[in-house]
Amino acid sequence: MQKKISSSRIAERKLRDREARRAQILSVARRIAEQEGWPSVTVRRLSDEISYSQPVLYAHFGSREGILSAIAVEGFHELGVALEKARKRAKDIAMAEAIATAYLGFASSSPALYEVMFSLILNVPFADPGTPAEMQFAFAQLMELFRDEGSKAEVLSEMFWSSLHGMAELTRTKRLPRSREKARVRALIELLTCIRE
Incomplete structure (x- = not known):
């Protein structure tokens, strides 16, 4: 029973962490766009700004277009x-x-x-x-x-x-x-x- 509760909490925490990363990526992309325009919003730039690897960004959105669509x-x-x-x-x-x-x-x-x-x-x-x-x-x-x-x-x-x-x-x-x-x-x-x- 204890293992089920622990694994459930771990899954919830992972989901919260994933949603928090997603929200951070979108927030930073919006800030860059407001200040510099959409051409400045690149996966590389976002990766540098938020210190996540580019594969992490691709895992969330698939592409730059996926970020902009979101x-x-x-x-x-x-x-x-x-x-x-x-x-x-x-x-x-x-x-x-x-x-x-x-x-x-x-x-x-x-x-x-x-x-x-x-x-x-x-x-x-x-x-x-x-x-x-x-x-x-x-x-x-x-x-x-x-x-x-x-x-x-x-x-x-x-x-x-x-x-x-x-x-x-x-x-x-x-x-x-x-x-x-x-x-x-x-x-x-x-x-x-x-x-x-």
């Missing part, structure tokens, strides 16, 4: 949580504006994370049965805005998301002035209201 999925979870909080705080009439503001705020405050989620070519499936739950959760927050629209709900959610993504990217690259962001959000909500009527 960060992207983490980002979708964080985005989903931000959108859900905004949605739950807002009244029905202001929900779309609250979600739009939260989305654009997320993109602005975490530019490197947003970039890995949407701009880098990764092997993370969108709109597919294999789409990670974190990504489905984030999209579900947008779908909540259009839940009464029947068969149009998904398409309207995609249009709303596309518009927000366009605004986020054009603002990030200084094609659109940040000073008019609120006006653009209000105009987008007005357009969506016309489409829904």
Whole structure:
């Protein structure tokens, strides 16, 4: 009996250690990307920064792309949580504006994370049965805005998301002035209201 308890504790500790290593790898990769950009996030650089051998990193993620994909999925979870909080705080009439503001705020405050989620070519499936739950959760927050629209709900959610993504990217690259962001959000909500009527 004692051996079973001991081996169970050892297995739990190994699992905790593995999860802690995984979280550390992702955290360091995000820090490097925020400071220097994604090209600086290499397996060799991560290995040097956290003092794990490259084979340890490969054992966790398989490749550099595996690391970036894991960060992207983490980002979708964080985005989903931000959108859900905004949605739950807002009244029905202001929900779309609250979600739009939260989305654009997320993109602005975490530019490197947003970039890995949407701009880098990764092997993370969108709109597919294999789409990670974190990504489905984030999209579900947008779908909540259009839940009464029947068969149009998904398409309207995609249009709303596309518009927000366009605004986020054009603002990030200084094609659109940040000073008019609120006006653009209000105009987008007005357009969506016309489409829904």
